[in-house]
Amino acid sequence: MVHGVVEGLSEIRESLADLYRDLHQHPELSLQETRSAAVLARHLREAGCDEVAEQVGVTGVVGVLRNGEGPVVMLRADFDALPVEERTGLPYASVARGVDQEGREVPVMHACGHDMHAACLVGAATLLARSRDQWRGTLLVVFQPAEELAVGARGMVDDGLFERFPEPQIVLGQHVAPLPAGFIGYGTGPVMAAADSLHITLHGKGGHGSRPESTIDPVLMAANVVTRLQGIVAREVPPAEPAVVTVGRLQAGTKENIIPDRAELGVNIRTYTPQARDLVRAAVERIVRAESAASAAVAEPDLDWFGSAPALVSEPDATKATMAVFTEYFGAQRIQTMPLVNASEDVGVFGQAIAVPTVFWFWGGLETEPTLAALMEGRLDELPGNHSPFFAPVIEPTLSTGVEALVIAALTWLGAP
Numbered sequence: 466m467v468h469g470v471v472e473g474l475s476e477i478r479e480s481l482a483d484l485y486r487d488l489h490q491h492p493e494l495s496l497q498e499t500r501s502a503a504v505l506a507r508h509l510r511e512a513g514c515d516e517v518a519e520q521v522g523v524t525g526v527v528g529v530l531r532n533g534e535g536p537v538v539m540l541r542a543d544f545d546a547l548p549v550e551e552r553t554g555l556p557y558a559s560v561a562r563g564v565d566q567e568g569r570e571v572p573v574m575h576a577c578g579h580d581m582h583a584a585c586l587v588g589a590a591t592l593l594a595r596s597r598d599q600w601r602g603t604l605l606v607v608f609q610p611a612e613e614l615a616v617g618a619r620g621m622v623d624d625g626l627f628e629r630f631p632e633p634q635i636v637l638g639q640h641v642a643p644l645p646a647g648f649i650g651y652g653t654g655p656v657m658a659a660a661d662s663l664h665i666t667l668h669g670k671g672g673h674g675s676r677p678e679s680t681i682d683p684v685l686m687a688a689n690v691v692t693r694l695q696g697i698v699a700r701e702v703p704p705a706e707p708a709v710v711t712v713g714r715l716q717a718g719t720k721e722n723i724i725p726d727r728a729e730l731g732v733n734i735r736t737y738t739p740q741a742r743d744l745v746r747a748a749v750e751r752i753v754r755a756e757s758a759a760s761a762a763v764a765e766p767d768l769d770w771f772g773s774a775p776a777l778v779s780e781p782d783a784t785k786a787t788m789a790v791f792t793e794y795f796g797a798q799r800i801q802t803m804p805l806v807n808a809s810e811d812v813g814v815f816g817q818a819i820a821v822p823t824v825f826w827f828w829g830g831l832e833t834e835p836t837l838a839a840l841m842e843g844r845l846d847e848l849p850g851n852h853s854p855f856f857a858p859v860i861e862p863t864l865s866t867g868v869e870a871l872v873i874a875a876l877t878w879l880g881a882p
C-alpha cells in the first residue's frame with residue numbers, strides 16, 4: 466500500500482528539485498515569507514487540495530485534502546530563512562538580502578534547511594492527493610512561518626488554525642540535520658530543548674572614570690551577573706538534568722574613561738523539563754535582582770522575557786509506532802536513535818494547543834559516504850551544521866527521503882481504504 470503512493474515520486478522528483486532550488490535562491494526572513502507563501506500555496510492548489518488558505522498567522526499557508534471518513538492527520542513544515550551570508554558556492558546559492566526586525570540590512574540564507582522541509586511537504590501532499598484510493602481521512606498540510614523566532618506556530622494557532630480547519634489527531638514533522646543523507650534519526654520523549662530568551666537592563670549611575678566613588682558602575686554589576694549565572698547549571702540544577710545558560714550579549718559604555726549608567730545583557734536558556742525550566746528562570750531572575758541590590762543599583766533591573774519555545778516532546782508510543790513503519794520501509798540500518806538536541810523548535814506548540822501527540826524526526830542532508838566516515842571517526846566538528854553558511858543539503862537523496870518519510874508517516878495514521 467505504502468509503496469503505491471510513493472511510486473509517483475519519480476514523476477515529480479525533478480519539479481520538486483526545481484521548487485527546492487527556487488526556494489533556496491529566494492529565502493525570506495521570519496514573518497516576511499510572502500513570496501515563498503505564494504509559491505507554496507500555488508503548488509498546493511496545483512496538487513489538488515480541496516482548500517488552500519494563505520495568511521494564516523501572518524504568512525502561514527494551510528492546505529486541506531478531504532478524503533472521506535477517517536482520522537485527521539497534520540503534516541507540518543516551516544519555511545523561514547536566516548540572516549546568514551551563504552558560502553556554499555552552489556550554483557543556486559542565495560545572494561538575497563533583507564531587512565531584519567531591527568531595521569538592519571542583512572544577508573539572507575536558508576541556512577537551516579527549511580526550504581528542503583517545504584519542498585518535501587509539497588511532494589508529500591502531491592503524492593497523497595494523487596492516490597486518494599490508497600487512504601481515508603483528512604490531511605491537514607501546514608506551512609508554518611517564523612520558526613526561527615519561535616513565534617510562528619503560536620501565531621497560526623492564535624489565528625484560528627484549529628477552528629477554521631479540521632482538528633488533527635496527530636501532528637507530524639521533520640527537520641533536516643547534519644546526518645548522512647538517506648538516514649533518519651529520532652528520539653522519544655523530550656527531543657529538543659525549551660528555549661527562553663531574556664533582555665536585562667542594569668541601572669547604574671554614570672560619571673568620570675577617575676571618580677568611581679561618585680558612580681554606581683553597571684559594568685562591574687554586569688560582570689558579576691555573568692559570572693554568578695554560571696553557578697545555576699553548576700550548583701542548582703541536578704547533574705542528571707541537561708540545561709544551558711548562555712549570556713550571548715553584553716553591552717555597556719562608549720569610552721574607557723566614562724563609567725556608563727546602564728548595562729544590557731541578552732541571556733538564553735535551554736532546558737528539557739518544565740521543572741528545570743522553572744528552576745533556571747527563577748534562579749536567573751533572583752541572581753540579577755540580588756546582584757543589582759548588592760551593587761546599590763539606582764533602580765530595579767528590567768527583565769524582559771521573550772522568544773520562548775516549549776521543549777519538543779515526540780510522544781513515545783506514537784513515535785515508536787511511526788518508527789516501526791519507517792524501519793520496515795527504509796530498513797533498520799537507515800534508522801538511528803539520536804541524543805537530545807539542544808536547539809529548539811516550536812512545532813510542539815501545535816499538538817500542545819489541542820492536546821494531541823506530536824511525532825518529530827530528523828533526516829540526513831549531508832553527502833552520505835563522507836558523513837558516515839566522519840561520524841565513525843568522531844570528526845563531528847568538521848560537518849557543517851544547521852545555521853552554518855556552509856549548510857545546504859545535497860538535493861538527493863535528501864529530497865526523496867524527506868518526501869517518503871512524510872508520506873509514510875501520514876499513511877501510518879490515516880485510515881485504510
Ligand code: ZN
Nearest residue numbers: 577613851852
Ligand atoms: Zn534553525
Ligand code: ZN
Nearest residue numbers: 577579612640
Ligand atoms: Zn530549523
